[in-house]
Amino acid sequence: MKTTLVTLLAAVLCVEQAHPLMCYVCEEQESNDDCMTISMCAEKDNYCLTVRNTVGTKPNKLKYVISKMCSPTCPDRSHQENQTYQSIYCCEKALCNVNGVSSKQSSYGVMLLGVLASITYTSAHGL
Template sequence: MKTTLVTFLAAVLCVEQAYPFMCYVCQEEESNKDCLTISMCEKEDKHCVTILKTVETKPNKTKYVISKMCSPTCTATNQQQNQTYQRVSCCEEPLCNVNGVSSKQSSYGVTSLGFFASISYIFACGL
């Protein structure tokens, strides 16, 4: 039993290192549905980042702009300047920025979905 467990653990660690870190990426889209492009991150990238900007365009009229990316570091922030509010959130699991996570911790469901999507993407591309 111990041998099986050690072998499984070694395989998981190898898989974790063998496959690249991936995040959803987009630049200034008005809808999250337009921010579902998967990108392989650079080796130094350890975070998926989501930036949500809320801009008041007219009285009682708000425009949302979302951007997602890979990043080596991340500082989650909330900033307001004039008519613009910007929220930066980050997470540390593959594809965890699917909905723009609200903190560094993501749910097990999103983590599992990200893992399976990563594996499917890798096999589909023949990597």
């Protein structure tokens, strides 16, 4: 039974890649809490992006504006124009742009944690 559950879990994780990507989306929000809307991306989209603009002329008067979206490409990581500094974070897994600094490595870590939790649960409950 354990083997069946582990095989089923592995199959579900593989099937995820066949469906369009899901990302968090929002436009120009001042808080990440306001950027938690989930959207199904187009088939051409391979990345979830978080764009964080830092605006301000004085260090103690900075303003942060966050946008999240689906994208077919991962643009340049960051650049500065006048008084605005833009940071761009890209990732390739479903809902990986939850906090804006996710990466492939952290996505794999979350996936591994889920697998280990499933195995521990099934072992503890004798399934």
